[in-house]
Structures are given as structure tokens and as C-alpha cells.
Amino acid sequence: MTTTDTSRTTTKAGTTTGSTAVHLKGLRRAFGATRALDDLDLEIKPGELVALLGPSGCGKTTALRVLAGMETIDSGEVLVDGVDISGVPTRKRDMGMVFQNYSLFPNLSALDNVGFGLRVRGRAAAERRSRAGELLEMVGLADQADKYPHQMSGGQQQRVALARALAIEPRVLLLDEPLSALDAKVRLQLREQIRLLQTQLGTTTLFVTHDQEEALSMADRVGVMRSGRLEQIAAPAELYARPATAFVAEFVGTMNRLPGTTVPGGVRVLEADVTADITGRTSGTEVDVLVRPEDMTLAPTAHGHGIVTTRMFLGGVTRVTVRLESDVSVLVDQPSAAAAELAVGAAVEVAITGRVLVADRS
Amino acid sequence: MVAVTTPVELAVTPVRRRRRTSWGRWIILLLAAAYFLVPLYAAAEFAVSGPDGIGALTGIAGKSGFVEAFTLSLTLALVTTVITLALMVPTAIWVHLRLPRVQRLFEGITILGIVIPPVVLIVGVLQVAPATLKGTPYLLALEYAILAMPFAYRSLDAGLRAIPLTTLVEASRSLGAGWVVTIGRVLLPNLRSALLSATVLTVALVLGEYTMASLDQFETFPVWVVVYQQDDAHVSVAVSLLSLVATWVLLMLISMIDTRRLRRGKTS
Amino acid sequence: MPDIATPGKRAGFRVGPLAGLLPFAIYTTIFLFVPAAAIVVGAFTDPESGSFTFNNLGTAFSGIYAQGFVTSIQLSVISAVVPGVLGLVIAYAVQMSGSSGLRRIVSTAAGVFANFGGVPLAFLFIAALGSSGLVVDWLKLIGFDPYEHGFSLYTFTGIAVVYLYFQIPLMVLVITPALEGLRPAWREAADNLGASAWQYWRMVGGPVLLPSFLGSLLLLFGGAFSAYATTQALTSGSLAITPIQIGGFLNGNVLSGQENVGKALGLGMILVIAAVMVVYAILQRRASKWLQ
Numbered sequence A: 001m002t003t004t005d006t007s008r009t010t011t012k013a014g015t016t017t018g019s020t021a022v023h024l025k026g027l028r029r030a031f032g033a034t035r036a037l038d039d040l041d042l043e044i045k046p047g048e049l050v051a052l053l054g055p056s057g058c059g060k061t062t063a064l065r066v067l068a069g070m071e072t073i074d075s076g077e078v079l080v081d082g083v084d085i086s087g088v089p090t091r092k093r094d095m096g097m098v099f100q101n102y103s104l105f106p107n108l109s110a111l112d113n114v115g116f117g118l119r120v121r122g123r124a125a126a127e128r129r130s131r132a133g134e135l136l137e138m139v140g141l142a143d144q145a146d147k148y149p150h151q152m153s154g155g156q157q158q159r160v161a162l163a164r165a166l167a168i169e170p171r172v173l174l175l176d177e178p179l180s181a182l183d184a185k186v187r188l189q190l191r192e193q194i195r196l197l198q199t200q201l202g203t204t205t206l207f208v209t210h211d212q213e214e215a216l217s218m219a220d221r222v223g224v225m226r227s228g229r230l231e232q233i234a235a236p237a238e239l240y241a242r243p244a245t246a247f248v249a250e251f252v253g254t255m256n257r258l259p260g261t262t263v264p265g266g267v268r269v270l271e272a273d274v275t276a277d278i279t280g281r282t283s284g285t286e287v288d289v290l291v292r293p294e295d296m297t298l299a300p301t302a303h304g305h306g307i308v309t310t311r312m313f314l315g316g317v318t319r320v321t322v323r324l325e326s327d328v329s330v331l332v333d334q335p336s337a338a339a340a341e342l343a344v345g346a347a348v349e350v351a352i353t354g355r356v357l358v359a360d361r362s
Numbered sequence B: 001m002v003a004v005t006t007p008v009e010l011a012v013t014p015v016r017r018r019r020r021t022s023w024g025r026w027i028i029l030l031l032a033a034a035y036f037l038v039p040l041y042a043a044a045e046f047a048v049s050g051p052d053g054i055g056a057l058t059g060i061a062g063k064s065g066f067v068e069a070f071t072l073s074l075t076l077a078l079v080t081t082v083i084t085l086a087l088m089v090p091t092a093i094w095v096h097l098r099l100p101r102v103q104r105l106f107e108g109i110t111i112l113g114i115v116i117p118p119v120v121l122i123v124g125v126l127q128v129a130p131a132t133l134k135g136t137p138y139l140l141a142l143e144y145a146i147l148a149m150p151f152a153y154r155s156l157d158a159g160l161r162a163i164p165l166t167t168l169v170e171a172s173r174s175l176g177a178g179w180v181v182t183i184g185r186v187l188l189p190n191l192r193s194a195l196l197s198a199t200v201l202t203v204a205l206v207l208g209e210y211t212m213a214s215l216d217q218f219e220t221f222p223v224w225v226v227v228y229q230q231d232d233a234h235v236s237v238a239v240s241l242l243s244l245v246a247t248w249v250l251l252m253l254i255s256m257i258d259t260r261r262l263r264r265g266k267t268s
Numbered sequence C: 001m002p003d004i005a006t007p008g009k010r011a012g013f014r015v016g017p018l019a020g021l022l023p024f025a026i027y028t029t030i031f032l033f034v035p036a037a038a039i040v041v042g043a044f045t046d047p048e049s050g051s052f053t054f055n056n057l058g059t060a061f062s063g064i065y066a067q068g069f070v071t072s073i074q075l076s077v078i079s080a081v082v083p084g085v086l087g088l089v090i091a092y093a094v095q096m097s098g099s100s101g102l103r104r105i106v107s108t109a110a111g112v113f114a115n116f117g118g119v120p121l122a123f124l125f126i127a128a129l130g131s132s133g134l135v136v137d138w139l140k141l142i143g144f145d146p147y148e149h150g151f152s153l154y155t156f157t158g159i160a161v162v163y164l165y166f167q168i169p170l171m172v173l174v175i176t177p178a179l180e181g182l183r184p185a186w187r188e189a190a191d192n193l194g195a196s197a198w199q200y201w202r203m204v205g206g207p208v209l210l211p212s213f214l215g216s217l218l219l220l221f222g223g224a225f226s227a228y229a230t231t232q233a234l235t236s237g238s239l240a241i242t243p244i245q246i247g248g249f250l251n252g253n254v255l256s257g258q259e260n261v262g263k264a265l266g267l268g269m270i271l272v273i274a275a276v277m278v279v280y281a282i283l284q285r286r287a288s289k290w291l292q
Helices: A060-068 A110-114 A116-120 A125-138 A154-167 A184-201 A212-218 A236-241 A246-251 B022-048 B055-062 B066-098 B100-115 B118-128 B131-135 B138-162 B165-174 B179-190 B192-208 B211-215 B221-228 B233-265 C015-019 C022-043 C055-060 C063-097 C100-116 C118-129 C134-141 C156-180 C184-192 C197-226 C229-235 C242-250 C261-290
Strands: A022-031 A034-044 A049-053 A075-080 A095-098 A172-176 A204-209 A221-226 A229-234 A256-263 A266-269 A272-275 A286-291 A296-300 A306-313 A317-324 A329-335 A347-352 A357-360
Touching: A022 A060, A034 A049, A034 A060, A034 A075, A034 A204, A034 A229, A049 A060, A049 A184, A049 A212, A060 A095, A060 A172, A060 A204, A095 A154, A095 C184, A110 A116, A110 A125, A110 A154, A116 A125, A116 A154, A116 C197, A125 A154, A154 A172, A154 A184, A154 C184, A184 A212, A204 A212, A212 A236, A221 A236, A221 A246, A229 A236, A229 A246, A246 A286, A246 A357, A256 A329, A256 A357, A266 A286, A272 A347, A296 A329, A317 A347, B022 B233, B022 C063, B022 C100, B022 C118, B022 C134, B022 C156, B055 B066, B055 B233, B066 B100, B066 B138, B066 B165, B066 B179, B066 B192, B066 B221, B066 C022, B100 B138, B100 C022, B100 C197, B100 C261, B118 B138, B118 B211, B118 C022, B118 C242, B118 C261, B131 B138, B138 B192, B138 B211, B138 C022, B165 B179, B179 B192, B192 B221, B192 B233, B211 B221, B211 C229, B211 C242, B221 B233, B221 C118, B221 C229, B233 C100, B233 C118, C022 C055, C022 C261, C055 C063, C055 C261, C063 C100, C063 C156, C063 C197, C063 C242, C063 C261, C100 C156, C118 C134, C118 C156, C118 C229, C156 C197, C156 C229, C184 C197, C197 C261, C229 C242, C242 C261
Parallel strands: A049 A204, A049 A221, A095 A172, A172 A204
Antiparallel strands: A022 A034, A022 A075, A221 A229, A256 A266, A256 A286, A266 A272, A286 A357, A296 A347, A306 A317, A306 A347, A317 A329
8 A cells, every 4th residue: 555645755766855744742641540651742853863762661662652553542643744643553654663672574584574565565576676675785784685584693683674664765764772682882883874874864763762872872852751751852962961850961961969059040069159040949948959070070189078989980081989078979070181190088179160950859 | 532633645544553353352262262161061060960969079989999090090190200200300400401402302202202192102011011010000100101201391391491500500519519409409499380380290191091091901090980981970070070170270270379489589 | 611510521521411311211211112112013023923024014004994094084184173273263362362361271271171181071072962961952952953963972073073172272282382472573563564464464474373383283183193082981992093993902802813903003103193293393493493
């Protein structure tokens, strides 16, 4: 069953111009007492790769499967190019999906796997073979065309799965934690490959993962989800530098949490006044101050705040743990050259040099 | 409530998503259940419709020959279980530990117990067995062990696969334990449910085995049931029913023990 | 592998491990292979002179005994194919229901009925389908007496119906792991790529399941072919299938000179089942490659 889609044109090399816009509007879905999706609202611009990031159980996979048509919703709309497709069965949605666990058909070769979607759409055998071959070439597996899934490594299988999803020229590409089951090195390689293919083809893509590094490195925008809602969606750099909530701040990257008190214009923390956004809070409240290790410095001193307890060498930067008088520990990033001279047990003074985020005292 | 609109390009049919038509499935299951339960019901009805009435079920113990036959079967079951476990447990552990490549072949060998039909096996046995052995029912127990082998091995195999065998053995041995202690105190406790199900399967097999016992002319329990049919069919039917129910209950208990252990013992 | 996990390693790396199989090997030799050998040898031995002969085999594959084989095979094929399909349907329905409670009940029930043996089931069916059985009575109420129309529990058809009762559960037991091996991701991927249910089963599900299905049919065939107890309990030896005929030889009603024909029949049975098992093993290997 093919649909004539005038919103896209396909060139010979398989690139598409003019991609699909997706809007998940007000999605609600409950499984018994748990709310898997709680008024989720997410827009994906044409040609964009959006990553959904969050802890397990936050609803990110449910959202993806709703878009794919594999989960029902209690209320809300699934708009693709402005049209609500909630009632459309999965197989008519024209979306390609890559699953977490190897979903290649075991009785078909790589070539036949990739050509499956085309076969189902009634394309001629010769056309299927050539297009499947093209895609296997794109993922670098042209020489594996006749191999069967059980003869391939995990990374290879996922690449074939990717080729298979792309073979049908989907309007949207859906990736459900596709790299989680692979080992580290393969994961890194595939990250690049997926991103490259996606930008080449301009396919609108939704990528679900619990690995923040993955999300930040691959996506145009990252949406952080918690308990069925979107806490924040922004470009990676923005998400990192300007987290909207404490949850996002602590989920993405590392955050220190220090006790402080609000003062006019900011907070008082570590015996110093720091500018901060305290809208909605009255002066004099006890709060928690969130600050990144790279937004702090330390200096050795005779009577300092705290004592160095550990040093973690991370390459260019060393992450130093300092235990303060109040028994709170903070992580401070120092250039490794300077940190080399710090001994465990040394007395240091720490200061905040960058942005802070104010959160409720926990 | 799903908001459904009819887009221009795509034909939309309100679709029941995810679980395909479930009522067709339930009809099949209901029919299957009926097919299997009707004979049970018929048997129950027949069993109590004889001259003894419910006495057919309750008075079994008093029927002539029952106690001897049942005792014989129980004894054989016990002996067979001991032989089977004594033979298969160490062998299974050994194969898993030291001969992993042979595993598949070994499975095939144990299936040989099935390849030679019991009716054929007893012919061969009666041909070669020494007269002294032929005179005792224990010859049956020795052969029943062969019949039980595939089932016992299956259970043990599953149980051994579920535990980190090599790691446990290495840990135990590196702490200084000998083989007896390793098997007895480390491995067997972890194989409890596999051992239990192997035992139950063996016992069920022996208690239900008719072919070899009847041809060897020993009146074990199933043989008694068939013979007694001439006297009072109601009792035979009643007994058959009871034994089926009993085994069902037993196997259910085992699977419940199994799942409870898994739930309690899971650490990750 | 470190030494502590490998006893007997000193004995030489090739022989050592196999030595652990000795008790098992000895036991099966004495109690399985020796009797089997006795059958094979006996099949070729003239009972009077003790010399080598083909006569036993000749008798075994002609006349009533040949007919016995044919009947046995017919019965086994029917008792394999019909329960095979029905068992598959039931197992699939159980799996698709998703209820783990139902799955447990069904698998335990299947285990009981499949493992227990022919005698109790024979009696259940006497009560249900015997000439005064319950189901027969029900049918008579609506005016249909199966016994008037040639049906009898104690004939071929009746036995086949009874065999169904323990073959279907066996099929359910054997095919369920294969069904569970069908990953839901395959169905979802096919769905996602635009395939209808029929297309999925035709292109993926069916082919993947086929080796296991055929293997299960073989298993059922083997089981039905070997079965003795049910038929004996029901017909007291009046239905002429090979196992019953073999049993007849042990009861002593044997023509002189034909004492070893029973062993020849036994050899025939062993050969049939061995062939079945070999094909089964091949199919299993194919299945396991795909259903990892």
C-alpha cells in the first residue's frame, strides 16, 4: 500500500528534500495507576533529530511507540504534517523504526532484511535488490549482503536494522535505544554513522536514550523527560548551560548541590554572595544552590573552607573532591597541570565563578 | 479516548490496536478446555455412579490387591528415583563442567531412552536378564531409570544452566572444599527445584508405567488398575481420575515453589 | 580453565574428562544397549537352530504383521498431524493472551497429560466415550448414537481420538518454547515496515517456526508409534498395531518357529523411530540457529 506523498521528492541517491513535521500534542496515557504519559507536548521540526532523554520509566519509549502506532493513548493528538494519525494502524504510518534488541528477521539475509519493507510494498525484485544494496553500502556493509543475522556482530546487525528502516524512505525515523545493547567502542562508531546518515537524508528523527552523552552528542535538540512529562527541550549546549529545572540540571552533566540562603539579587553560598535568579522566592529562605564543577575554582590556602579528599584524573581536567567544613562534598574541575600539585589532605578555599541554579532545599 | 480524524491522504479505519481480536483466542481456549475437562467430568460421574457410589473414590484402599500394587509401585518409584538421580546428577554436572561441547551429543544419548519403545525394550531385557533378576520387580526399577533419564536430564540441564556453575565450583574449590562438599553443600541446594522436578517426573513415570510392568508380569499399580477393571470398572476409573489430579497438584506445587524462589532469591 | 575446576586433568587432557561419563556409560550399556543388541541379534536368529536367518524379518514384514505396521503408521500420522495443528493453535492462543497465570496452568496441565501415560486416560475415555459413556449419552439425547454409525472407542477411530488427548498437550509443551522464541520485535518490525499479519507469517513467522513445527510433528509421530499402554488397556490387544503384536509374543501365543518374529518386529520399530529421530535432530539444529 503506497501513498502518493507530494510533500517529498526523492533523488536518485536517496536523499529527500522537504521532510515531515511531527507534533505530539497533549498525550496522556495511564497504565493502571501509573501515568506513563502526562500531558506530553513535543514538536519535532522537519529534518530535525530530537533525542528524548530520561531515566527508565519516564515515558520516553512510550512516547516513541505512540508515534509509531504501537501504543494507544487515552487522550491527545499525534500530528504528522498537521494531520492527526492516532487512528492509523502502524503499518500504514510509513515510519521506520530501529529497535533496541536485534529485530532482524533471522531467516532472511541482510539484503532481504533491508528489502523487506519494499517487498511488502510490492516493488519488483530487481528494484528491491538495487535499493537494498545502496543502503547496505551507505552503512558500510555491502560485503555482508548475503550474511544472516546470526552470522553478524551486534553492531553490524544494528546497522542492517538502520538500513532496513531507511529503505522505505520513511517520513519519520524512530530509534528506540538502538545502541544500548552494544559495547562502548561500537556505540561510538554507530553514533557517528547514524547522525551522518540522518543529516544526509534529512529524515525527521526521534531518538530515545537514557545515555545523556549519546543524546547531547547526536541531537539537534534534546528533550529531558520525567514521569511522563517534558521537563525541558533545547539544543544540547543550551540544556547544559541553562537547565530549566533542578532535575534537568542534575540529570545532564554533573552538578554540585550546596546549602545556601537567598539574599536580594541572589544567594549567599560558601560565605559569598552570588548573583542568581531567585524569582518567586523571598529573601532569607534556605535553598540549595546547584553549580557545575567547571564553574568553580579552588586555591590552596592556610585556612580554607575545606580539604581535598580525592583527585580523579580525567585527561585535560582533574576532578577534585573537596570536603567542606559543613561535611558537604563538592567536585571542582581544575586544569590537570595545576591540580597535580594538590595533595590529598591539602587545605583549600573554593569559590564559584560561573552560573548557579537555585532549587528548593531537599 | 482517541481523537480520530480522517486525513486526506491516508485511509483511516478505527483500529483496535496492539491486542488483536482477543475473543477468537478465548473461544479456542474455551473449546480446548472443554475438550479436556469433559472426560474428567465424565470419569468423575462414572466413578461415583457405580453400586458403591462415592465409595468408589474413598474406599479404594480396601479393594483387593490395591495396597500391594500401590506399595510395589511406590517402592519401585523410590528405587528408580534414587538410581536415576545418583546416576544423572553427577553426570550432568560433569558434562556441564568439563564437556560442554559434548552436551548436545549427550542430550541425544539420553533421548535414546525414548527411541527404543518400552515394549521393545522389555522384550530385549527379558531375553538377556539372568533368571535371578527376572524374578524380582527390581529389574523394572533398573529399566525405569533408563526411561526416566531423558526427563531427569532435561530438568537437571535447565537447573544447571540457570546457575553460574563454573564460578560456584571454582569459588568453592578455591576456598578449600573437596568435591563432596562442593556438590553437597554448594551445588545441590542451588539445584533444589531442578532436583524436585526431576524427582516428580520420575515418580510420575514409574507410577504410570504399564507396558513393561504388565509384560514382565508384575502387578504394579497401573497393571492392577487395568486388571481390576473386570471386577469393578467404576473403581478403575475413580483411581485413574485421582492419580491424574494428584499429579497435577504436585506439578503445580513445584512450579509455585519455583516462582517463589525466583522472586525471593533475585538480587538484581 | 584453572585446575581446581577440572578434576582428573592429570590423567591426560583428552581421556580424563570422558572418564567422568563412565558410570553413565556402563549403566546404559548394561540396561539399554545390551537388551537392544539382544533384539537385533534375535531378529536374525532362528529360534530352533540358533543360526543366522532372514526368516523372522520375512514374516515380520508380510501378512498380518505388515498390516500391523501399516495400521501403526497410519495411526501415528493422524495422531501427529491433527494434534500438531491443534496444539499449535492452542499454544499460540495461550501465548498471545499474555496472562502468565494461564500459561502456568496450561503448561502444568500439558505436562501432566503428556507425561503420565496411557492407562488413566484410557479409563477417562471409557467413561466419556465408551458404549455407555457420558458424551455418548449426551449425543443420544439429541438423537445421534455414534455407536450405531460405526464408531467405537475400541477401534482405530476411537483410539485415534484417545491419542489426541495426550498428543495435543505434548505438542503444546514442545511448540511453546519455539513460539516464545519468536521475538515480539520481529512482529513489530514487520508491522512497522508495512506488513500485514498474513505477510508476517508468510515471510518471517512461518519460515522461522517451520523447523520446530516439523520437528514437533516427528516427536508426536514417534510417541504415537511407540505407544502401547493406552491401546492395550482399551482393547486388550484386539487392535492390530505393531506394539500390541510385539506384546503378543511375550504372552506365549506364538506359532512354533516364530518365537523371534517379535524381535524382528522390534527391530523394525527401532529403525522407524531412529530415522524419525535423525530427521528431528537435523531440524532442531536448523531451528536453534534462528531462534537463538
